[in-house]
Amino acid sequence: MQEVTRATAASRFALASAIVLVMVLAAAPYWGSTASLRLLGEIMVYLALASLWNLLAGFTGLVSIGQQAYVGFGGYMLFTICISLGWNPLYAIPIAALVAAPISALVAVLVFRLNGAYFAIGTWVVAEVFRLGFAQMSSLGGGSGLSLPITVMREMASTKAEREALIYWAALLLGTGSITIVYLLLRSRIGLALTAIRDSEVASSSLGVSITRVKLLVYVAVAAATAMVGALVFMQKLRIAPNAAFSVTDWTAFVIFMVVIGGIGTIEGPIIGTLLYFVLRQFLADFGSIYLIVLGGLAILVMMVAPQGIWGFVANRWGLSLFPVGYRVKLQAMPAYNNGKENEYVGRNQAHRDVAAARRNR
Amino acid sequence: MALLSIKNLCKRFGALVVTDDLSFDVNEGEIIGILGPNGAGKTTLFNLIAGTIRSDAGEILFNGTNVAGTGVAERCRLGISRSFQVPHPFAGMSVFENVLVGATFGRSGDDRFEYALRALDVAGLKQKANLLAGSLPLLDRKRLEMARALATEPRLLLLDEIAGGLTERECHELLSAIRDVHSAGVTIVWIEHVVHALLSVAERLVVMNFGRLIADGKPDDVMKSREVKSIYLGEDVNV
Numbered sequence: 034m035q036e037v038t039r040a041t042a043a044s045r046f047a048l049a050s051a052i053v054l055v056m057v058l059a060a061a062p063y064w065g066s067t068a069s070l071r072l073l074g075e076i077m078v079y080l081a082l083a084s085l086w087n088l089l090a091g092f093t094g095l096v097s098i099g100q101q102a103y104v105g106f107g108g109y110m111l112f113t114i115c116i117s118l119g120w121n122p123l124y125a126i127p128i129a130a131l132v133a134a135p136i137s138a139l140v141a142v143l144v145f146r147l148n149g150a151y152f153a154i155g156t157w158v159v160a161e162v163f164r165l166g167f168a169q170m171s172s173l174g175g176g177s178g179l180s181l182p183i184t185v186m187r188e189m190a191s192t193k194a195e196r197e198a199l200i201y202w203a204a205l206l207l208g209t210g211s212i213t214i215v216y217l218l219l220r221s222r223i224g225l226a227l228t229a230i231r232d233s234e235v236a237s238s239s240l241g242v243s244i245t246r247v248k249l250l251v252y253v254a255v256a257a258a259t260a261m262v263g264a265l266v267f268m269q270k271l272r273i274a275p276n277a278a279f280s281v282t283d284w285t286a287f288v289i290f291m292v293v294i295g296g297i298g299t300i301e302g303p304i305i306g307t308l309l310y311f312v313l314r315q316f317l318a319d320f321g322s323i324y325l326i327v328l329g330g331l332a333i334l335v336m337m338v339a340p341q342g343i344w345g346f347v348a349n350r351w352g353l354s355l356f357p358v359g360y361r362v363k364l365q366a367m368p369a370y371n372n373g374k375e376n377e378y379v380g381r382n383q384a385h386r387d388v389a390a391a392r393r394n395r
Numbered sequence: 396m397a398l399l400s401i402k403n404l405c406k407r408f409g410a411l412v413v414t415d416d417l418s419f420d421v422n423e424g425e426i427i428g429i430l431g432p433n434g435a436g437k438t439t440l441f442n443l444i445a446g447t448i449r450s451d452a453g454e455i456l457f458n459g460t461n462v463a464g465t466g467v468a469e470r471c472r473l474g475i476s477r478s479f480q481v482p483h484p485f486a487g488m489s490v491f492e493n494v495l496v497g498a499t500f501g502r503s504g505d506d507r508f509e510y511a512l513r514a515l516d517v518a519g520l521k522q523k524a525n526l527l528a529g530s531l532p533l534l535d536r537k538r539l540e541m542a543r544a545l546a547t548e549p550r551l552l553l554l555d556e557i558a559g560g561l562t563e564r565e566c567h568e569l570l571s572a573i574r575d576v577h578s579a580g581v582t583i584v585w586i587e588h589v590v591h592a593l594l595s596v597a598e599r600l601v602v603m604n605f606g607r608l609i610a611d612g613k614p615d616d617v618m619k620s621r622e623v624k625s626i627y628l629g630e631d632v633n634v
Contacts, residue, residue, distance in 0.1 A: 232484075
């Protein structure tokens with residue numbers, strides 16, 4: 034029987050480099066300053082948020098602009114657990130996921146009745162409801178919020194340096210973990226179903242794909258992971274208030290910028306977009322509001338020149354895929370026909386763009 | 396017992412009655428052709444059987460159970476599979492991945508790779524396994540429709556105008572693939588306007604007009620019936 038393969042030379046190289054990179058990053062508390070540790074931690078947070086939003090919007094077609102609901106929810110879970118139960122803040126991260134999952138399933142019952150733009154607005158409305166709801170809870174500081182007492186933080190580790198390192202490692206785990214999980218999910222049967230649904234809903238359902246079930250699964254998984262990120266974010270900040278916790282700008286608008294600039298619907302895109310965003314921020318933050326104008330201008334420019342984002346453009350040009358999720362059949366040697374191109378596999382992202390290009394040229 | 400038994404099936408789109416109290420049986424192992432002019436309700440009938448649209452009244456018994464309220468994906472897993480009149484390839488996926496979707500989600504059991512490859516082989520697409528589905532010419536798209544449907548391990552295969560738009564030679568190749576599928580034990584119901592292709596394989600012929608059955612029987616008898624002739628050729632002036 035013929036073999037079916039998944040990997041490419043580029044992907045093996047990418048995997049090896051990623052392992053080395055993660056090892057270097059894991060050692061950052063030993064070579065980096067507190068400031069660089071915090072910056073790296075923040076980058077990891079956004080890597081996670083961008084990868085997760087990309088899975089939701091880019092691969093599943095659920096364009097949510099209400100993911101701040103789960104960031105804020107995770108943050109408030111951290112404060113609830115730490116203040117009322119006095120537990121180690123790190124425990125709040127997995128607990129936030131466990132509580133957010135059933136809640137997001139309930140939200141899904143509501144927002145899945147909506148499609149496209151209506152879904153987007155619906156998710157935003159839900160996030161606002163979350164914000165207003167938490168602002169009413171006086172035990173959690175109401176509208177003005179509250180701080181995490183130092184006694185609680187000492188539960189985690191006694192010295193400040195140790196705490197910083199632990200929070201950083203948690204961020205590293207969530208950032209790299211999100212990318213890994215998105216990649217593994219897309220390689221799995223769910224990924225196959227998602228790609229099929231993207232290309233034709235009618236055909237995928239008549240081939241046995243339960244569309245709503247697949248979308249619900251992704252929505253709940255992304256919500257749970259986003260809540261974990263939320264718990265971590267407010268562990269870094271040590272202070273929470275409804276407006277910061279459920280900020281559409283911080284937790285969704287910037288994330289959309291990163292994903293769209295980097296390349297939506299590709300695994301590599303959000304990584305590139307996140308790095309680019311932080312580079313721009315480091316250089317431009319001193320200029321005040323000009324910084325946001327430059328971000329907006331860049332977003333428009335990329336949309337006009339390379340609507341598939343930076344990675345989309347690169348992958349299109351050179352047929353690269355660092356995270357291949359497709360399947361390739363090893364065929365027995367056949368008389369060359371069609372210039373021997375029968376055996377040539379193009380990455381799925383590349384393939385998709387070929388089709389788009391073919392449609393444009395028709 | 397019939398594999399598929401349709402009882403008093405009704406469907407209307409607003410005031411338009413597209414399926415009017417339709418009843419007929421499909422026996423296990425049969426290969427049935429469905430004929431009828433445009434708008435007779437043939438594709439709607441397939442949509443009702445496959446579950447793409449829901450019926451207003453009546454029963455669809457598949458293997459003895461009423462599936463009229465069951466979803467499309469579930470019916471596929473039960474063994475009802477269909478090809479579309481206008482091919483719906485997953486354009487951004489390879490041919491093999493297209494078929495793999497059916498082999499993964501449309502059936503229970505393992506060895507999905509093997510099943511997908513076998514379906515490609517039957518449909519004559521194996522050598523094009525790694526090509527992009529969106530780049531295929533019409534004949535290959537039709538073959539892909541069939542290969543995907545076969546990969547779901549169907550008991551009942553619904554083919555919707557799969558020979559339409561093909562050249563004589565392409566049609567011939569497709570017919571031999573259909574015969575292979577049928578001889579492997581799959582029950583086939585085939586809607587087709589290319590009458591000679593249909594007649595070369597069909598064991599039974601059903602003719603529809605205005606959402607009703609107007610003939611059902613052996614192909615020769617049905618083609619000779621006055622009602623069928625009047626629909627296709629008009630009334631004979633001498634009659």
